Amino acid sequence: MGLRLPSLQALLVFEAAARHLSLTRAAAELNVTPVAVSRMVARLEDALGFRLFARTKTGLVLTDEGAKLQVAVASGFGEVSDTIEELKSHQEQGETVTLSISSGFASQWLLPRHERFHEAFPEVNLRLQVMTSRLYGPLEDADLGIRLHKPGSEHEAFCFCPEVIIAVCSPGYLAQYGPLDAPRQAGGHTLIHLEPTTHAWPDYFELAQLVNRASAKHVSYSDPGLALQAAMLGHGVLLGWLLAIAAPLNMGTVVPASKRVVETGYNYVLECRAHEPSASVRHVAQWLVDEMRAELKKVDPVLASVERVRRGEPG
Template sequence: MDPLPPLNPLKAFEATGRLLSVSKAAEALSVTPAAVSRQIRALEEFLAVQLFDRVPGGIQLTPAGARYLSEVSPLFAALRTATNRVMGGGYRRHVLKIRSPATFAVRWLIPRLASFHRQHPSIDVQLATSPAPLNFEREDIEAGVQLGDGDWPALRTQRLVPNLLVPVMAPRHAAPRAMASPQALAGETLLHSMARPDDWALWLQAAGVTGINPYRGMKYETSLLAYQAALEGHGIAIAQQALVEKELAEGTLVAPVAFTLDRGRHTYYFASPLDKPETAALQAFREWMAASAAA
C-alpha cells in the first residue's frame, strides 16, 4: 500500500493553502501559527517537495503546492459534507459556498437570500465577498458573482442584471438647476468608486457633456461606499441602477438627470467552473438567481 501523509499536516496545508496565511490557518484550526508551520514542514519533509514560497507580505503556493492543493481540497470538502450530514442527525444538508463583490452582495443578493432559504431549507449558503476575479482552483467555493463582459471560456455564466449607469444624489441636495441637463453637473461634487474608476467618464461622454473633469471629486474604495456618501448628501454618485432600485423607489436617492448609459454586456454574472459538474444545491441556487434577476 502506498504511504499516506498524516492527517494533521494535511489539514494544516489545506487551511494554509486555501487562506494563503499561516496565522489565519492557525485561527481556523484553533492552534498556534508555530504549530501550523511545524505541520507544514513535516508534510514537506514527508513529500520531499516544497509547497510554499515566502514572498514580501506573506506566502504563496509553489507550482507543486498548487497542484497538490487542487487535488486534496475536494477530499476535505467531502469530509466536511459527510460531517455535516452526521451532525445533522441524518438530515441531509449542503453548504453552498458563494463569493461576490461586496456592493452586489449587500445591495442585491443579501436582501433576496431569505427567499432562497424559504424555498430550500436544507441548503445553507455561505457567502464571502472580494473584488478579486473568481479563482476556482485556489478557492474553496462552488460559484460566485463576477463583474465583466461574461466572456470567460472556462466558466459557465449567467447574466444577472442590466448595467444601467445613472447619477444619483440625496433629494435634499437636488437643486432645480441640476434637473435641466447633464451639463448642470459641472458645479456638483462627483463621487467615485475606485473599483470602477471610469464610470463617470463613460457616462459624461455618452451624455455629450464637455468641460467637466470626469475624475475630479471624492473617491471611495467601493461603489457601496460611494452610494452611502450620496445618501449622506456629500455629492452625486454614478450608480448601477439595479443596485439602488430600493432607494430610488423610496425617494432616499433621486436621479437628477434622466439620461442613463447602458453598458451592455459589461455587468454582473453568476459563474461556476465548466469542468466541474453542478451539485443539486448549486443548480437550485442558479435557478433561483435567474428567477430573482428576471423578477
C-alpha cells in the same frame, strides 16, 4: 473470491453478550430472549470453528479468540456509529453554497432578501465572499459568482444583469442641487468616485455627452457599498451600476441625477465553478436569476424616464 463473514446480526448479538458477559443482559438490550441470544452465539461459534465464551462458576468469560473478536467487532461498530453521526450532522447542517459578489450588491440587494432566501432554501447555508474590487477573475473556491462578461453574454443561461451606468443621488440632494445636466448651485456638484472601476466620471461624461464641470467637488471611496451609502445620505452624485442600485432605485432611496444613462453592452453573468454543480447550487443560481429579473422588471419605469446611450467600453 472474498472472505465470507458471519452475518451482521450474529456479530451484533455477540458484541452485546461480550460487553455484558451475560446472556440475560444482552437479551434485554436487544429485546429478545436469553435463549435466542444463546442460540445465535452457538451458531456463530459453529460457523467460526472455535469457542467465543467459556462458562465458569461466576458466569461467562471470553476466550482468547473471543476477546480478539470483541475488539475487532467493537471497533468496527464504533466506526460505523461515528460515520452515521457525522453524516447525520452534515445533513442537519445542510449544504454550504459560497457566493462571490460585490459589496454594493451584497448590502443593497442580497441582504434584504435574507429571510426570503432561507424560506426558499432552509437546508442551505449561504456563505458570502464579498469583493471590493471589480467583478473579474476566477471564482476560486466559490460555488457561484457574479462576473462581468463581454457583449453577447446576454444569451448565457445565467445572464444576471446588463451593465448599465446611472448617475444617482438622494432625492433630497437632487432637490437642492439639481440634475447634472442643469446644476442649481454655482459651485457645482460633489462627485463621488469609486476606485477601481470600469468607468470613471470622465468616461461617463464623454459617453453620456455631458459637460464635465471643472468646478465640481470630489470625494473618493474604494468600497462600492460605502460609496452607495454616501450617495443615499446625500453626500453627492455617484456613478451607480444597475446591478447594485436597482433595489435602491425601486425603493426611492436614490434617483437618477441625469437624463442619460450608459449601456455598455457588457453583462453581469452568474457563473458556476463546477461543470456539474450540485442540485442546491443550481437551484440557488436559478432563484437569484429569477429574483433579479423581477427587480429589473420593477425598475423599468424608472429607466423609461431617461435616455439610454449605448456605447462600448472606453478605450
